[in-house]
Amino acid sequence: MLNKIILVDDNAATNFIHKKFLEKAQGSREVVSFQMGQNAIDYLSDCDNTIPELLFVDINMPTMDAWEFLEHFKTIERPEKDKAKIILLTTSLSPQDEIKITERTEVENVMTKPLDVASIQGVLKRYFPLLSR
Amino acid sequence: MEKLIQKQPLASRWIHQLPSSSVLLDNNLNLIDASTTWFKTFGFDRSKTIGKPFLKLFARFDESWQDSFDYALEGLNDIQIIDTHIGENGAEQDFIWNINPWKDGYGKSIGVILNVKDVSEKTALEIELKNTQKLLKEKGAIAKIGSWEYNVNNQKMYWSKELKEIFQIDHLEAASYKKSVAFFKKGHDRNTITTLFHTALEMGKPWNKNLKLTTKKGDTIWVNTIGRPKFKNGKCVRIIGTIQNINDSYSPEISTPAKNEVSQDSWAAFENLPIGVVKIDFRSGEVLNLNNEILNVLGFQKHMLLNRNIAKFLWFSEDEQKQWYKSILINKAFNGLEKQVFFEDLDQKLVFRFNGTLLPDNSLLVSCENITSYQNKEGQIKAELDLANAELDRLTHFTHMVSHNLKAHATNQDLLLNFLSDEKNEAERKNLLTILFKSSENLTSSIKGLRELVTIRHKINEQKVPVLLNDIIYRTLENNNGLVKQHGVKIHNEVSEKFTVRAVPVYLENIVSSLLVNAIKFKNSNKQPVVFVSTQVVDDYYIFSIEDNGIGIDLNKKGDKIFQLYKTLQNMDSSSGMGLYLAKYQIELMGGKITVDSTLDKGSIFRVYLPI
Numbered sequence: 001m002l003n004k005i006i007l008v009d010d011n012a013a014t015n016f017i018h019k020k021f022l023e024k025a026q027g028s029r030e031v032v033s034f035q036m037g038q039n040a041i042d043y044l045s046d047c048d049n050t051i052p053e054l055l056f057v058d059i060n061m062p063t064m065d066a067w068e069f070l071e072h073f074k075t076i077e078r079p080e081k082d083k084a085k086i087i088l089l090t091t092s093l094s095p096q097d098e099i100k101i102t103e104r105t106e107v108e109n110v111m112t113k114p115l116d117v118a119s120i121q122g123v124l125k126r127y128f129p130l131l132s133r
Numbered sequence: 134m135e136k137l138i139q140k141q142p143l144a145s146r147w148i149h150q151l152p153s154s155s156v157l158l159d160n161n162l163n164l165i166d167a168s169t170t171w172f173k174t175f176g177f178d179r180s181k182t183i184g185k186p187f188l189k190l191f192a193r194f195d196e197s198w199q200d201s202f203d204y205a206l207e208g209l210n211d212i213q214i215i216d217t218h219i220g221e222n223g224a225e226q227d228f229i230w231n232i233n234p235w236k237d238g239y240g241k242s243i244g245v246i247l248n249v250k251d252v253s254e255k256t257a258l259e260i261e262l263k264n265t266q267k268l269l270k271e272k273g274a275i276a277k278i279g280s281w282e283y284n285v286n287n288q289k290m291y292w293s294k295e296l297k298e299i300f301q302i303d304h305l306e307a308a309s310y311k312k313s314v315a316f317f318k319k320g321h322d323r324n325t326i327t328t329l330f331h332t333a334l335e336m337g338k339p340w341n342k343n344l345k346l347t348t349k350k351g352d353t354i355w356v357n358t359i360g361r362p363k364f365k366n367g368k369c370v371r372i373i374g375t376i377q378n379i380n381d382s383y384s385p386e387i388s389t390p391a392k393n394e395v396s397q398d399s400w401a402a403f404e405n406l407p408i409g410v411v412k413i414d415f416r417s418g419e420v421l422n423l424n425n426e427i428l429n430v431l432g433f434q435k436h437m438l439l440n441r442n443i444a445k446f447l448w449f450s451e452d453e454q455k456q457w458y459k460s461i462l463i464n465k466a467f468n469g470l471e472k473q474v475f476f477e478d479l480d481q482k483l484v485f486r487f488n489g490t491l492l493p494d495n496s497l498l499v500s501c502e503n504i505t506s507y508q509n510k511e512g513q514i515k516a517e518l519d520l521a522n523a524e525l526d527r528l529t530h531f532t533h534m535v536s537h538n539l540k541a542h543a544t545n546q547d548l549l550l551n552f553l554s555d556e557k558n559e560a561e562r563k564n565l566l567t568i569l570f571k572s573s574e575n576l577t578s579s580i581k582g583l584r585e586l587v588t589i590r591h592k593i594n595e596q597k598v599p600v601l602l603n604d605i606i607y608r609t610l611e612n613n614n615g616l617v618k619q620h621g622v623k624i625h626n627e628v629s630e631k632f633t634v635r636a637v638p639v640y641l642e643n644i645v646s647s648l649l650v651n652a653i654k655f656k657n658s659n660k661q662p663v664v665f666v667s668t669q670v671v672d673d674y675y676i677f678s679i680e681d682n683g684i685g686i687d688l689n690k691k692g693d694k695i696f697q698l699y700k701t702l703q704n705m706d707s708s709s710g711m712g713l714y715l716a717k718y719q720i721e722l723m724g725g726k727i728t729v730d731s732t733l734d735k736g737s738i739f740r741v742y743l744p745i
Contacts, residue, residue: 011545013571014545016549016568017552091541114545
């Protein structure tokens, strides 16, 4: 089980659903969700909050989309943030997004949402192999 | 003949009164009657002419006339015959005879109607000698064209006034075949015309040739001679033709050595080609000859270019020179060299395509076509294609967003309902229900927005009408009254009562509404929101601007995104709908555009341009 997972999706229902599944999959002790990218950045910049091991970020968001979020994330002056794994979420991949993803090395993967218990367990197994042991 | 008139009383009455020169013939081609003008023109006594066989009235009417009348009787319309009438005094007049069938009320041919137009000599020749048409048109105003006619039976020659002027002889001088030939320069030219004349006479071969002629005053000039044999019963009965003074535009002797008669001869073929042709010495680049068309295109006089280096008036880059030089060495020709040339006098860029062939005498024959219009058309088609592709991109984007958006809502609701059915905890169930309601609202507003978009795509041809902008603004404010009050927005409407734009009212309302909602939605939480609405007329556009003091937009980062669909689609709070995407789309449909100026923390100005 991870210590902290952060969810960023402008759709409250999606966040709610993911939270539920993360609980069921016993993915993380703590799940923090944000509907706006800026709020997530503010949270992560605050040294009082520990950096999560994993972030799920929706690509299409109105005020700050995932690409902008990644730009802001890069500038956060906390070296430990680089250990965090970032997975982007989308309902379907637009052609432009596909191109962008290949250019982004900091992104581990892109997954279609909504996630479910199996896919969450798959992520944990793949990116955090030591945990399952 | 009195009988005839009685038989066709109506017809004869109107034909006689016609102001035009018209003739009515019966089925047997006997003259029923004609207009007063016609009798006068051809010098006939009406009472002595009516009822006579028409073809016998004019000695010059051959079997081709009979044929034409037969065709007309069979129902063929608009047959034209060009005819030269030589009056008693030797004066020549040209006529076009329009031959049409005359039908009774049941569509049956009962005769022929002739309409005669007196035409100037030039017009007649234009039609008669179609091959020289272009030349005549171009040079019509200044062309000195003389015409002649030779009657084979009585061996009589006829010269027009203009021809006599070309020969520089007195108007009263009598014409003859012998004299005609004698005007051509002794030797090659005279031999040529004699041969041509006899070939035409015996074999019916027409000619078109440039030859040298020595006038009575001793001037040697270049003329273009054309001859056409005319046949009757398989025998050549006459030869008609023209002689045109082309000395000003055609003078090959300057550039071509006398011994080179053959190539000079072939040059004549290029002279009046509608494609520009220039002959260049391959080694020196010296211009040896140019035809009329290239002079027209380049806007130079022949003497300005002849014997000068080609580089003086057509500049080619080193690469271009290498390109065709190489091609010539290998293939003895080059093809499709395209070049843009800027003409200062015309303030115009023209595009030429050059093709060249190396001749055995080491001269380069280059054709030059003005392909500017093709190139423009190509550009036009490309622009249209770009437009279509942009629309296709938009549609792809649109479809993508629709599936994306609806899928997200649908799967969410599905999952939430599953949770709900499994949940035992009352408080959590309540929480789930709240989220479900919210999600359902989002879905409804998404679908509403998508429906609007689809409707627009269907109703692209909505009519633009004059709309009072203020009417729209008031209505929008009314509809958004709640939002305005809730945020305490101050609206400054500076639009004059009479300001009218041409727009589709429904679109305009949505545009104003979207911009207003946008201005309020992105208000600066530290300031009272203020929105200015104002108008301007600049060039061909009505402009109305909506300015706010909101949080502003970082245009460097988001400039290209604010009008995109997904930016607004996902965040359906309250009335935003498709927001700016829709507004932009509607503005573009009405032929307008939208721009945005913005400063972070200061506010934004959206300007809507609608064509006047």
